[in-house]
Amino acid sequence: MLRFLARRTLGALVIILLISAITFFLFFALPSEPALMSCGKNCTADSLAVINKNLGLDQPVPVQYWHYMAGIFTGREFSAGHCPAPCFGYSFANQQPVWDTIVDRFPTTLSIALGGAVVFLVVGVGVGMLAAAFRGTWIDKLFSSLSLLGNALQIYFVGVLALAVLVSGLHWMDNPAYHPITEDPVKWFTGMLIPWLVLSVIFIAGYSRMTRSLMIEQLSEDHVRTARAKGLGRSAVFFRYAWRGALAPIVTIFGIDLGSLFSGAIITEFTFSLHGLGRLAVSSVTGTDLPMLMAVMLVGCTAIVLANIVVDAAYALIDPRVRLA
Amino acid sequence: MTAFLSVRDLSVRFATEDGVVRAVDGLSFDVERGRTLGIVGESGSGKSVTNLSVLGLHDPRTTEIEGRILLDGQDLTTAPESVLEKLRGNRMAMIFQDSLTALSPYYTVGRQIAEPFRKHTGASRREARLRAIEMLRKVGIPNPALRVDDYPHQFSGGMRQRAMIAMALVCDPELLIADEPTTALDVTVQAQILDLLKDLQQQTGSAIVLITHDLGVVAGTADDVLVMYAGRAVERGTAREVLRSPRHPYTWGLLGSMPRLTSPVDEPLTPIPGSPPSLLDPPPGCPFHPRCAYVDRVGGDRCRTERPEPPEGRGAACHLPDGAGRGRTR
Ligand SMILES: Nc1ncnc2c1ncn2[C@@H]1O[C@H](COP(=O)(O)OP(=O)(O)O)[C@@H](O)[C@H]1O
Ligand code: SF4
Numbered sequence A: 001m002l003r004f005l006a007r008r009t010l011g012a013l014v015i016i017l018l019i020s021a022i023t024f025f026l027f028f029a030l031p032s033e034p035a036l037m038s039c040g041k042n043c044t045a046d047s048l049a050v051i052n053k054n055l056g057l058d059q060p061v062p063v064q065y066w067h068y069m070a071g072i073f074t075g076r077e078f079s080a081g082h083c084p085a086p087c088f089g090y091s092f093a094n095q096q097p098v099w100d101t102i103v104d105r106f107p108t109t110l111s112i113a114l115g116g117a118v119v120f121l122v123v124g125v126g127v128g129m130l131a132a133a134f135r136g137t138w139i140d141k142l143f144s145s146l147s148l149l150g151n152a153l154q155i156y157f158v159g160v161l162a163l164a165v166l167v168s169g170l171h172w173m174d175n176p177a178y179h180p181i182t183e184d185p186v187k188w189f190t191g192m193l194i195p196w197l198v199l200s201v202i203f204i205a206g207y208s209r210m211t212r213s214l215m216i217e218q219l220s221e222d223h224v225r226t227a228r229a230k231g232l233g234r235s236a237v238f239f240r241y242a243w244r245g246a247l248a249p250i251v252t253i254f255g256i257d258l259g260s261l262f263s264g265a266i267i268t269e270f271t272f273s274l275h276g277l278g279r280l281a282v283s284s285v286t287g288t289d290l291p292m293l294m295a296v297m298l299v300g301c302t303a304i305v306l307a308n309i310v311v312d313a314a315y316a317l318i319d320p321r322v323r324l325a
Numbered sequence B: 001m002t003a004f005l006s007v008r009d010l011s012v013r014f015a016t017e018d019g020v021v022r023a024v025d026g027l028s029f030d031v032e033r034g035r036t037l038g039i040v041g042e043s044g045s046g047k048s049v050t051n052l053s054v055l056g057l058h059d060p061r062t063t064e065i066e067g068r069i070l071l072d073g074q075d076l077t078t079a080p081e082s083v084l085e086k087l088r089g090n091r092m093a094m095i096f097q098d099s100l101t102a103l104s105p106y107y108t109v110g111r112q113i114a115e116p117f118r119k120h121t122g123a124s125r126r127e128a129r130l131r132a133i134e135m136l137r138k139v140g141i142p143n144p145a146l147r148v149d150d151y152p153h154q155f156s157g158g159m160r161q162r163a164m165i166a167m168a169l170v171c172d173p174e175l176l177i178a179d180e181p182t183t184a185l186d187v188t189v190q191a192q193i194l195d196l197l198k199d200l201q202q203q204t205g206s207a208i209v210l211i212t213h214d215l216g217v218v219a220g221t222a223d224d225v226l227v228m229y230a231g232r233a234v235e236r237g238t239a240r241e242v243l244r245s246p247r248h249p250y251t252w253g254l255l256g257s258m259p260r261l262t263s264p265v266d267e268p269l270t271p272i273p274g275s276p277p278s279l280l281d282p283p284p285g286c287p288f289h290p291r292c293a294y295v296d297r298v299g300g301d302r303c304r305t306e307r308p309e310p311p312e313g314r315g316a317a318c319h320l321p322d323g324a325g326r327g328r329t330r
């Protein structure tokens, strides 16, 4: 298990390094002059050169990349002063330390993604299990028609609909907003509820259908028949054997869906004008803000890769054949 | 006085997309305590379906069961699920063919053995665990106190099959159904497992139904034999009778396709030509007639039009006059 984790972490580091390098070098392939951002109105060639020098933009790109990556672990000295580790530099756009902005925005995206995942896992898997338990009855049929409908939905459409009905129409909820969970858990919850529901809608249909078919498959497995042959009751057979067997593939699919989960969270952010990593990524590209772009990419990738490792570890815990291999 | 397990006129039909499958059709047999009935037949002849019906494990939504299955006088076909749950794994238990798929990969061998014991005796976790270790020792697993915590994939095929036997026997069932318990194993392990079953039967006096497609397995283990073809009984008798003087052309065919220790190794085995009939649309008359070499020995067109009576006691479901098979005696 430890060796497995070590191997996965090493692989993750390589992936993150690769992505950061690609981002960095692509940025310099763009026909833009980042120094212009901080140069102000009366920009001369001389002042541009000074800024370029201050920002280190006059050095070869690989050297800049090295400084940037090293700074994350050791901190960096700028003309403006010392930037302590983890130093992602100062934003070209607002001259603020990039890390502070990230710390400010990341929790929003993370809240949306995690909460949405919890909602769609609980609802999607739950509905799928119900449908399998009541296969062929009206419950099953109702859920399968609903899932056809859910399949056709898109985040921005559901988002607008939710706002129109729940917020403007019925006044049941306030406009979605992010409040840190550390300050006010209740406000955090109510503010995130609509984004969670909207984000989860697009996954629920898929997860309920997958769970239903996995459960039905499991229920006809030999080991489930053995469990019945032992005299176990219906619910013990259903949960202890069939569901346990369906769990591993569900976790696998969830691992594959992590990427879509984060992109879904970002679309949700835009839909509800929340300030998270997605908005930051777009503004840093349009504003040729290299340090910010790099930081967003690094933090985003690390989050996805870490989540992947957690999912894989969970898979190993679930399946003794993997754990004890 | 009915036998301990008495199956009377059992019919099992499945509703499928292609139509109704008549997997078992008018089958009767008896098994007494302390005796072993071997059920023999090619794959697809309805052996497993018959015995899954005894345990009541078919899906009631797609299965129609007729006839009676009496366990110690109690009719299982009409018994409610709650009654069956109390009998399964307790008074009647089953050993399945493929121990790799028949055990859950997610729980330890010990837990899977202990589970029915706890359920049926109300034993504590500790008692059940001790019982699981005792059972593993009984079926010949070395180091049972350690191996009890292994997962099925950590066992070899033969050990897994032993573990499954331990699981089936944990509540000392009076009826044990073993569905091809040795088919997936090599010959040496196969012999060990069969010996083990015989030993355990001698200790507990349970009735055993041993399902196999291999008459060789029957020869060493069964007291009585039921030969099945296309969901019907085609021959019944004691093992000695059926193996020494088989009366049904299908049994002759099975014996001809069985390797004999006394025959030269290079003597070719002669499998029965053709394949079993479709159970969706079984042929009229004798279900074996499309493959039978003796159709012309029977007067008229009876083999194709008239269904032979199922055997009662010693006998065969065949229109050939008794004794026609005497030339076949081995
Ligand atoms: N649940 C089911 N639905 C439809 N057909 C079935 C079902 N179970 C078994 N059968 C059919 O019944 C016949 C007998 O099967 P089975 O009893 O498993 O044969 P065997 O003698 O090899 O154990 C086969 O043709 C099989 O396809
Ligand atoms: S009844 Fe006719 S077809 Fe059937 S086994 Fe006997 S001889 Fe062959």
Ligand SMILES: [Mg+2]
Pocket (backbone or CB within 6 Å): B044, B047, B048, B049, B179
């Ligand atoms: Mg079978």
